[in-house]
Amino acid sequence: MRLVVALGGNALLKRGEPLTAGNQRANVRHAAGALVDLIKAGHSLIVTHGNGPQVGLLALQSEAGPADGFQPLDVLDAESEGMVGYLIEQEMASLLPDRQFATILTQILVAADDPAFGKPTKPIGPSYSADDARRLAAAHGWSVAQDGRFWRRVVASPRPLEILERSVIALLVDQGTTVICSGGGGIPVIRRRDGSLSGVEAVIDKDFASALLASQLGADMLLLLTDVDAVYTAYGAPEQQRIRRIDPDRFVSRDFPAGSMRPKIEAAIQFAGEPGRAAAIGRLDDAVRILNGTRGTRIAKGAP
């Protein structure tokens, strides 16, 4: 099967763990093992990944460094695609030295008039005191919002429309290359009237970007991997129950409170809403068993 496998931020860095070079390397090495198991099982992989902690660190570093070296979010996104892509590619290639890998810098087109730009809601980067948040907002033209005791920068999360490097990725996948791409949901860009491109300071939800990628590449399955083993009803409550399958045609979104799983479910449904396609949500370490249907939550039409 051709699989688009999305590694969530929590699959690449354990919750609460600081993003040291060593931690990141160890987590990516672990993830690479799980991904290579899928290749050994005969599947063709396109690997995507989150970049929340990485862009958070790069933003902190960019602020702490020389004032005139401060970089905008699209450039930090590009840096994070290099950083995380490098580690994933190298650790996978270490396990499969005879296989071909490629990390492709990925830009994703969004609409300049996407309504999301009117109400930035996606928190990114580090937490600040109210004073620091005000100062940074003034200095850089940021929107900021309170997040618990602290403040964070918030940006728009527009809908992904087109993966600019799509045909390059498809060509490589067709030839048997394992491609790492669309890191951090891709770098959001708009096209101006004159045809030129411009990076925007926004974040595309990485699961929606992966669903679009999976559609555009004709993937058989979209695998959204995180550190939770499945979608649950009443997650965290004593009566919680693992949901084995979700039928996109019967899904009622109010059954699932907005939270970390909600975008995954919606992205999975977007991809699996077409016949012949399936999506699944589960834990990185269960990847092969999720494909076998013994772990995780499967999203497919006509599911029992």
Added chain:
Amino acid sequence: MRLVVALGGNALLKRGEPLTAGNQRANVRHAAGALVDLIKAGHSLIVTHGNGPQVGLLALQSEAGPADGFQPLDVLDAESEGMVGYLIEQEMASLLPDRQFATILTQILVAADDPAFGKPTKPIGPSYSADDARRLAAAHGWSVAQDGRFWRRVVASPRPLEILERSVIALLVDQGTTVICSGGGGIPVIRRRDGSLSGVEAVIDKDFASALLASQLGADMLLLLTDVDAVYTAYGAPEQQRIRRIDPDRFVSRDFPAGSMRPKIEAAIQFAGEPGRAAAIGRLDDAVRILNGTRGTRIAKGAP
């Protein structure tokens, strides 16, 4: 013709100019114009670039940020390939919206026993006071060396042996994609006895990396672009003379003092030492005229 075009650090950032986001964007936009002229003249391009100022900034930011977020040089290299590749790809794609572009993260194999590792000489990153240099050397296991009034970190500059993503790059170029790769001379990696890869804290000379790439891709020409219009005898002296052609078979290296042009000449000779191949050195803005032979210095066998 199939051209490997290497953009020197000084072609991407004017000498003495601070690396602000705006300066970098403006310089890349300018360079993209020159590169697009080569495509419009009918040539197939593989674009490589330096990363000295970029890795210098990323290193400063990495030191200034949270202590546990400090990243090693191979990871900073990967970040810089994302950063600069993104800007070059986007600015070229803005000028040629119908053409396909790809930025490929590039690892280059070096020998773990390369003698260069015994004598690190390549200065990288920012300048430090003697005290700071000592402190950082102790903290991170760096070698440092005096560079004028200040101190800088020095690393080994091993010889590039194999571009790991070579076949991916070749496939894309064969299909008409303009590829940006081998940024900063590629990320140097060694292969351990068990076949696994490991990034090393070193810098591969980007012109030698570009010469290897040009050889491995069967390029017709290697174009080394900088901010000096040609190779000169007695450069900077009143009697300086532009050298129009260099015959690799007749070249006498003692005629050219070690300096910024020396590695370019050696890399050009390495590539152009085989029949049917040519290299050229000159100014970014002269790119098309260098190909026509009216500007720059051409390196080719049998040259008059």
